[in-house]
Amino acid sequence: MPYDDDHEDDYLTRRRQAHELDYINTYYRLPERLGVRGTIGSRIRWTDREGTIVDTAGTYLQVLLDGDTEPVTRHTTSNMAYWAPTGWVQATRLPDPYATQLSPTGPGLPKHLGA
Template sequence: MNYDYDVYEQLEQERLDHERRAANLEHIRTYYGLEARCGIRVDIGIRVRSEGREGTVVDTAGQYLMVQRDGEEWPVKLHVTSGMEYETAGGWVSASPRPTPAYPGAAG
């Protein structure tokens, strides 16, 4: 059997990228809880708006989203809730930051 090593390497990299994206998305969904709190399911391909500029989520980078803004050549790294709006079936929805539990000693 003649197997092209370059093809194997490419397939392996695609598999690793898929696993990384899936893990990042699971973390983002669990940590920020936007689906339960705001009706937003963060995923690859979702339309977003930041600073009034629209784009599409094309990848993840840890807890950040890589967004290909309309008309731009390169994707930008954006935080999931910082000034982000997500397009849903009901229109654009602002992503509110996750509530932070009070730290010990904090005033009520």
């Protein structure tokens, strides 16, 4: 029986997609925060256009927007909504763990600036 490279390529593609989707879902906490999981075949809405997730590109999604013939690369949360059983769920950015709200008397400022 000859070795079939197509099956090997399909396997590696599915494995890559599964790994990247697992990372995306975990990093952006889509199930916990939004109640959805990004998967191949999931319906999305980017800005006002609907489409389908068809692949991954590292930490980005490849989506085929309805009416287009080529997929485009889109960020997981930027202008993105996901279809859920209850309807469209708008994705939100993750809070920046390094951002702090500074006030004149807030922690981390020298006393002479806060006084």
